[in-house]
Amino acid sequence: MNSMQVPKFLGPALPLPKPQTGLQAFAVGTDSDEVASFALATQLETHWCWASVAQSISQFRGQIVTQVEVATYHIQSGGQTFTCDLPPERKDEAQGVSCSINSCDTACNGFHSLKTVLQERGRFSCSLAENSNVSWSNIKDEVRVRRSPVPCRIGWFVGGQPKGGHFVCIFGWAIDAAGDKHVFVYDPMEPGGFTGAPANRQEMLFDDFLHRYPSLSAVGRSTHAYAVS
């Protein structure tokens, strides 16, 4: 990394100011925990956050499955008979799954309920929040006691009206040296590109996660959270 070329307009890197005296030593006492063995593959389709999260939860519980299989199973559980698929340029990532029709964009690649998808796969335990904020104690317990990630829905709002949403996964938490609460989050859109690459690790204040999650509508709010089995 040290040899990486840097654009002139960004460089050179300057040392960050040292934090307040004592902060480093105090930081030793922070409490944190995370489900280190949990990984999330980013979504392979523009509207497949639910498939990405369900796939990652299933794989975390030892059930190897692709996002295409998650999507197809969900669509067929709803009474459809066709197979979901990826666009031709992403065929390789589908590992040989073939498409039977070309109407996936109106059915598979759309808005779906993660709760329903998890229920279909036997991975839903209970709701931790329904149209409300998930509590800090729920997050702590799910991660520390049950060793489980926590799928959450971020609702988007336009003019105060709900307009769509996006599923992410909390997989860890920390209380920092100043007593502030943080969560560690995997987002199926981070990084973007719809490649199925490992999701980036995001660290943010719990309060920011609940009320100011970055989104297309400027800010999103946490609206749902689930315990998984």
Added chain:
Amino acid sequence: MPITTPDGPDGAPALIGERLARLSRGESFSAEQAPAVFRPIPVYRISLSALTTEENVDLLSLLPQGWRYVVRERGELVLVDVSAPQNADTRVTRVTRGLAGIQVLTTALQAEQVANPVNEYEARIMDLRPAGAVYIWLHGQDDLFFALSDPAVALAAAQVVGPAQEHARRIMAIDLGAGREDLGS
């Protein structure tokens, strides 16, 4: 200098250092590993309502929504997002680890190499993440966009805004009536 970035908010580097230290759990590092920060890039977004109601989104009317810093920390490139509404109440909103830091530097380098050296540009980030894309945006006489996921191709504004509008219209069209408020995409 053909490409510039504006200065970030006052005090942001100190806040970034403090945030990283707070979560460091006291891990020590050598002088060579000490965190170092590159110049910030202002972050722009286009609201859902603007994407769906305006046929031609006026990029000139957009205001920066925050700042993105690339920080080198223990051999890793970390992204730190900072918000500073009206250049006040500066706060760190997000720390991102993984490929993102490398993507930003790689894409910014590509943009620098492709940009016309005669023209003057301001480097920006256009964050249309929920539409699946983040771009290095060179704003100048000609606006050039370089997607972090595919930095080799310089895109025009219409090639960036068009797909985002299509995505936004789809979001706005969805019925989130009773019993459907738990949907996501």
